[in-house]
Amino acid sequence: MLTEVLLLARKDLRIERRAKVALGQVAPLTLLIVVVFAFALDANAPLLEIGAGGLYWVAVLYGGTLLTQRAFELETEGGNFDDFRMSPIKAHSLFLGKSLGLFIQICVLELVLTPAILLLYEVQVADWWLLTAAGVAGAVAFSVCGVLWGVMAAGLRVRSTLLPLLLIPVLAPILLAGSRAFESALGIRVDAGWSWTSLMFVIAAVHTVVGLAAFGFLLEEN
Amino acid sequence: MSAVVKFENVVAVAGSFPVLTGVDVSVQEGEIVLLQGKNGAGKTSFLRACAGLIRINDGSAQVFGFDMRVDRQAPRRYIGLLGHENNLYQDLWAIEHVEFRAVAGGGQKSDAVEALARVGLASRLWSVPISALSAGQRRKVAIASLIANRPRLWLLDEPHAALDAVSRADLNIILKEAVASGATVIFASHEGVLSEELSSRVLTLRGGQVVEDSGAH
Amino acid sequence: MPESMDDSKMTATPLTRVLGILGIVAGVLMAVLGLFISPPDVVQGEAVRMLYLHVPSIWIAYGSFVLTSVSSLLFLVRSRRREDGGRHYDRLAGSAAEVGVVFTGLTLITGMLWGKVTWGTYWQWDARLTTTVLLFVTYLGYLALRRLPADPIVRGRRAAVMALISFINVPIVHYSVDWWRTLHQKASLSVGRRPEITGEMYWTLLYSALTVTIVGAWLIVHRYRVIRLEEIRDEENLKMLISSRGHERPTGSAADGEVS
């Protein structure tokens, strides 16, 4: 199973390395969002500093949704997962492999965005460990949820509009937890940053269990 | 000889459209069956039903002895399906794609090399992104992905499309070799002479039914 | 009135007709009771009257979503065992979800108006309000998924899986929002101002809950039957298509589109 997971994740990352959608399109776009927030908030430095954590996660939410869409578009371009359904690869492996690929891409996105908010919003990092842990936790939770809902929308004709509608309410707790954890890590607020981080891991765990249980079913029914 | 595909009065619905409206047919091991008919006659749906990719609403369907109304997944590991579309990752190299398909299908990376060589794709094109290949070359990559999995039942939708004359003849040889080693082939085609030369039996579909069978038993 | 009676004939049975009339009568009584007879609250004044709508609405909404989840689960179990089994569970899930969405919307409206009077603002990022709005959007998504054309069984299973995942997600959302608000509450407006519901107010609330339950049940039953009618219509169309396709003339006909 592990070899299957790695095979799939490697395939997705290789495609990304060739096509450079995450790095070449989505990352610049989210950077642009970070800049546009400054316009919207009148480049008000104190306001941007307070909002840095939240704005960061809004940008991740947006970029991550696009990456999720992309991850499934490249599978459905030629036919609705037909080759996966025909192949002996287990649905569990497909779920985990897709999640792993998405996870790494979101991590890259976060690596681009973090310096951006540090520089542009003039915030200081109070706790690097917390920042890193929260970033990873958010990326894990995001990728698992994204893949679970992505496959649900994958076979449908209106997926580009339906997926965000289905996905964002589910991602709302991650946005909430991530923002609070980041505010704590950036020293904007002093409170339970680690608890919020663990909450994201819990969300990830719940959706992993659900995803493993439902993925075969969703793959077959779309 | 045993029946690879056995359909009795099979009705299948895609969305809310009845794609198969009562198909009666049985295909034996070692046959090369040509599906004929207009666009929309049900050829593609018939192939997909054989692959277990669409739900059977009525009738009885067996593939390799598995009841397709109970378990549509079981026979898939013996089946290779080549769709209308090539199902290729446009950004991968040809060799990477075939390697991925080979390994995903339970084979070895080396199967990919063999398969690409067999379809006669020039080796300088192996390390080129698929999006840079011509339509015929892409078709070859898709066929190579299939060969790498060594299916026992080949389901091919317009396999000759986009191929040049030499490659078409070559594909026919590949398929005949496969059949000689125990496989069965069902393919849909518009290409007259070349297909008839290949096939051992012709089914004509119309309105989601088999209306003519050259080799009825 | 006779006109609407005539209207309801299509999806009505004697039982539901009685239920419907009961609902209308009870609704009028509820308005009289809630708006005029019951006294204003000592703390909240007239605003307490909003609660007679607000509280029962969210009960019915939650009840409907529970019903959706339970019938989705049953549908998954049944349709797995028998390919065409358990369609009624799917219908029940769909109709309950739609009614649930309507009542969630009403909860939000009445809650905001109540908040305007009591808190002085339409919206508080209160844990319950926030959870409710996310619930609303989630089930709107569920309804959107149900509307997409597909094979009924396939669509039903897909929707059922989504209903179950959404239901599992409700506590996660609630918990995180709740925690968020308790951590950041600044001299909350809501704490300690909840009215003591006793006596006449208590009975009015209970009566309202009963009324809203009747109305909700009537709506679910009728929506269920409309879904059934829609399915019958789709099946008729399908039968027609199958037979017309089976008899297509060799020259080809209008139905000869490329679909595969």
Next chain:
Amino acid sequence: MSEVATVAIGWGLTFVVIATYSFWVVRRGRTIGRELGIGEVQQSGQEQESDLSADT
């Protein structure tokens, strides 16, 4: 806005929403029923009920 007005708006909106939704459901049933020809049967006799009742 006074308390009383707010309460009146709340109740008014609620009743309008429920009434509209009920009306929509009933009318949709009626439209499809007519398409299916159930309506014609219904018009002839008051005691005749749609065969859907058996379904619940």
